[in-house]
Amino acid sequence: MTTDPFHPQKRPSRLGSVGHMEKLEASTLDALDAICRLRRFEPGQTVVLDGERPEFIGCVRSGYLRMQKTLADGRQHMVGLLVEGDMFGHMFNGPIKFALEAATEAEIWAFQRAPFEDLLLHAPDLERAVILNILNELDRARDWMVILGNNRVTGRIAGFLLVLCNRFFGVDHLLRIGSGSVDVKVPIGRHDLANLLGTRPESLSRAFHALADSGAIELLKPDLIRIRDVSALAAEAGEDAMDENAHLRGLLQLLKKRA
Amino acid sequence: MTTDPFHPQKRPSRLGSVGHMEKLEASTLDALDAICRLRRFEPGQTVVLDGERPEFIGCVRSGYLRMQKTLADGRQHMVGLLVEGDMFGHMFNGPIKFALEAATEAEIWAFQRAPFEDLLLHAPDLERAVILNILNELDRARDWMVILGNNRVTGRIAGFLLVLCNRFFGVDHLLRIGSGSVDVKVPIGRHDLANLLGTRPESLSRAFHALADSGAIELLKPDLIRIRDVSALAAEAGEDAMDENAHLRGLLQLLKKRA
DNA sequence: CGGTATTTTGAGTATCGTCAAGGCCAGTGG
DNA sequence: CCACTGGCCTTGACGATACTCAAAATACCG
Numbered sequence: 121m122t123t124d125p126f127h128p129q130k131r132p133s134r135l136g137s138v139g140h141m142e143k144l145e146a147s148t149l150d151a152l153d154a155i156c157r158l159r160r161f162e163p164g165q166t167v168v169l170d171g172e173r174p175e176f177i178g179c180v181r182s183g184y185l186r187m188q189k190t191l192a193d194g195r196q197h198m199v200g201l202l203v204e205g206d207m208f209g210h211m212f213n214g215p216i217k218f219a220l221e222a223a224t225e226a227e228i229w230a231f232q233r234a235p236f237e238d239l240l241l242h243a244p245d246l247e248r249a250v251i252l253n254i255l256n257e258l259d260r261a262r263d264w265m266v267i268l269g270n271n272r273v274t275g276r277i278a279g280f281l282l283v284l285c286n287r288f289f290g291v292d293h294l295l296r297i298g299s300g301s302v303d304v305k306v307p308i309g310r311h312d313l314a315n316l317l318g319t320r321p322e323s324l325s326r327a328f329h330a331l332a333d334s335g336a337i338e339l340l341k342p343d344l345i346r347i348r349d350v351s352a353l354a355a356e357a358g359e360d361a362m363d364e365n366a367h368l369r370g371l372l373q374l375l376k377k378r379a
Numbered sequence: 380m381t382t383d384p385f386h387p388q389k390r391p392s393r394l395g396s397v398g399h400m401e402k403l404e405a406s407t408l409d410a411l412d413a414i415c416r417l418r419r420f421e422p423g424q425t426v427v428l429d430g431e432r433p434e435f436i437g438c439v440r441s442g443y444l445r446m447q448k449t450l451a452d453g454r455q456h457m458v459g460l461l462v463e464g465d466m467f468g469h470m471f472n473g474p475i476k477f478a479l480e481a482a483t484e485a486e487i488w489a490f491q492r493a494p495f496e497d498l499l500l501h502a503p504d505l506e507r508a509v510i511l512n513i514l515n516e517l518d519r520a521r522d523w524m525v526i527l528g529n530n531r532v533t534g535r536i537a538g539f540l541l542v543l544c545n546r547f548f549g550v551d552h553l554l555r556i557g558s559g560s561v562d563v564k565v566p567i568g569r570h571d572l573a574n575l576l577g578t579r580p581e582s583l584s585r586a587f588h589a590l591a592d593s594g595a596i597e598l599l600k601p602d603l604i605r606i607r608d609v610s611a612l613a614a615e616a617g618e619d620a621m622d623e624n625a626h627l628r629g630l631l632q633l634l635k636k637r638a
Numbered sequence: 639c640g641g642t643a644t645t646t647t648g649a650g651t652a653t654c655g656t657c658a659a660g661g662c663c664a665g666t667g668g
Numbered sequence: 669c670c671a672c673t674g675g676c677c678t679t680g681a682c683g684a685t686a687c688t689c690a691a692a693a694t695a696c697c698g
Contacts, residue, residue, distance in 0.1 A: 170620070187521075189521065189525050189619040189620075190619065190620045191525070191617045191618065191619050191620055192613060192614075192617070192618045192619065192620045193614075193617060195617065197524075197525050197528050197617075197619070199521040199524045199525060200521070200524075210514065212507065212510050212511060212514060217518055217521070218521065248471065251471050251510065251513070252471060254510075254513055254514065254517060255469065255471060255513065257517055258513065258516055258517045258520060259476055261517060261520035261521055261523075261524065262446075262448065262458045262459070262476070262477065262520060264520075264524050265456075265458045265459075265520065265523055265524060265527060266448050266450070266456050266458060268524060268527035268528060268577060269456050269527060269574075269575075269576075269577035270577065271577055271578065271654080271655075271685090272685075272686095273685085273686070309643095309644070309645090310644070310645065310646095311644080311645095315528070316528075317528075318527060318528035318529065318530055319530060319686075319687085320686080320687060320688085321644085321645075321646090322645090322646080322647085322686090322687075322688085322689095323685090323686055323687070324645095325645065325646050325647080326646085326647085326686085327686095329646085341695085342644080342645060342646090342694090342695075354451065358450050358451070358452060358454065358456075359450065359451045360448040360449065360450050360451065360456070361429070361448075361449045361450055361451045530653090530686080530687075531653075531654095532653085532654075568676070568677090569676070569677060569678095570676080570677095578654075578655085579654080579655060579656080580676085580677075580678090581654090581655075581656080581657095581677095581678080581679085582653085582654055582655070583677095584677065584678050584679080585653095585654090585678085585679085588678085588679095601662095601676080601677060601678090639698100640697105640698095641696100641697090641698090642695105642696085642697085642698105643694105643695085643696075643697100644693105644694080644695070644696085645692105645693080645694065645695080646691105646692080646693065646694075647690105647691085647692070647693085648689105648690085648691085648692095649688100649689095649690090650687105650688085650689090651686105651687080651688075651689105652685105652686085652687070652688090653684105653685085653686075653687080654683105654684085654685070654686085655682105655683085655684070655685080656681100656682085656683080656684090657680105657681090657682090657683105658679105658680090658681090659678105659679085659680080659681105660677105660678080660679075660680095661676105661677085661678070661679090662675105662676085662677075662678090663674105663675090663676085663677095664673100664674095664675090664676105665672105665673085665674090665675105666671105666672080666673075666674100667670105667671090667672080667673100668669100668670085668671080668672090
């Protein structure tokens, strides 16, 4: 049972406050209400198959989805993570080129494709939101490239943790800001993370503990990491100068205030 | 001299036959004619600065541009290559987050921003072309992620060569198909390539020669590579099952026909 | 509390990065 | 026409890092 029976919502409460959808007009939101269903997925469950053209357009309400390409030899390589507010199953473009799987328990707003695309033609604000979402994804994909280009595993981990900070900023059950430190929940296991960062679980483990020994982070649990020194991480990661730092600065400020 | 004095073209001859612009209506092409200029760039010349919002929207007519992010420590990391038919300086999105530099001598169709965006609002076919271009970039960025995720340098090179085959397919001065083999021109030097693939020139050199020793490729010149065994490359690269293989199959068929 | 999956550790090997030197090619100037 | 020069590519040697295989420890779940 991959879908939940009808759960039409009078008003997708989070829909209007997430991602690039916050600026949609009331009439557009109403129209979206009428064609959306809430679907729920269990960890490991497939949301969209590789190469399938999903019959709906989705927007993540909670949880994480992993995007993964299937390689010719059957292995899978993750190419990104979808979190709260991210959309998928984009129109214009035929089938998607990667599989989507729930990494955790996840809720998805599913919009019926035909009416959504119809609405798109008549609601410039929605179209704009969709395009911004795509451009956002593009920027993030390029950020990943920089991170993956780092030749030390510790550097890639550092970059990954900083990305988590940026993306989970404000989602408080994922990122908890304490006095002088930030706790981040790593949404995926070592195996998947190794896959994402182009390495092996063993190397990951060693690198995590190396970062811990250096004092930059602390391993509260395998999947719960306390960041003690953001700038040390940024230095490890060889962070890019443009967009990351803007977010990081905000994070650092917050840390100072609470310290 | 970064720009060429006015060179309005009665009809951008290649514009209508490249990328996703091939399906534009005549009236749209005429409108584009009116607002485009041809600009010429020398190798190494900057086309758009990091963080700048370019005053024009560009479309590559010939040559290659490299997209590179500037890291906090001043180093630069390449995140992609723009070739014939690719667009940049996208609208909707404020400043671009990477610098654009000519990797070779290059010609750019430059469209004045304001009239282009205006045209965009009234020409659905143009808007569609632009969106397809963006989605295309997104797919390619994800392909890069898979390639960079490969932990052997030979694998990353193999992936890179296959991408070149896919993208330069049909551009005959870059990709020449012989009997049982394909010759590809590598558009960038070892230093840039190392940067793009997250390694060093020395490792690249060794990996190239390792592939040559295995018989998969042949180094005609440092920047001219004859691919002798496409499937060996695909195996090295751990090629992804979806889109690459479709192109590869076509390539293999062609090879068999000419063999 | 036991069973299972995940994570961690260890030892040995392969690969890659680094530094330094050598070769190749094109452009320059005699 | 040839020697010279500078940039790029290649090669070699060595140390650092990461991968592999195997086993132990820990966390998770019922």
